[in-house]
Amino acid sequence: MPGKAKPGKRKTSSSAKKRFKITGTGAFAHEKPAHNHLLQQKSKKQKRLAGRSIIVKGYKRMLKKLMPNG
Numbered sequence: 001m002p003g004k005a006k007p008g009k010r011k012t013s014s015s016a017k018k019r020f021k022i023t024g025t026g027a028f029a030h031e032k033p034a035h036n037h038l039l040q041q042k043s044k045k046q047k048r049l050a051g052r053s054i055i056v057k058g059y060k061r062m063l064k065k066l067m068p069n070g
Contacts (some may be wrong), residue, residue, distance in 0.1 A: 016066040020055070028055040028063050 020028045034042070035050035055063065 010065075010068040012069050013066040016063065020063060020067065022067070022070055023054070028060065029053065030055065 020030050023029050029052050032050045032053050035047065039047060
């Protein structure tokens, strides 16, 4: 039908897809900073705690807009 316009598709944000992963429950996880280099001078506790973190619910709506296709 020539008169009807299709709604546009949303693109996934390139920066968001590099930084966040969607878990099996639908939550967003990201890597905490300070775990890539200069690890010799950091304590075991500091390296252990610099693992994966789950995003709080307040940011979930914003991240869903950035990553509409998963």
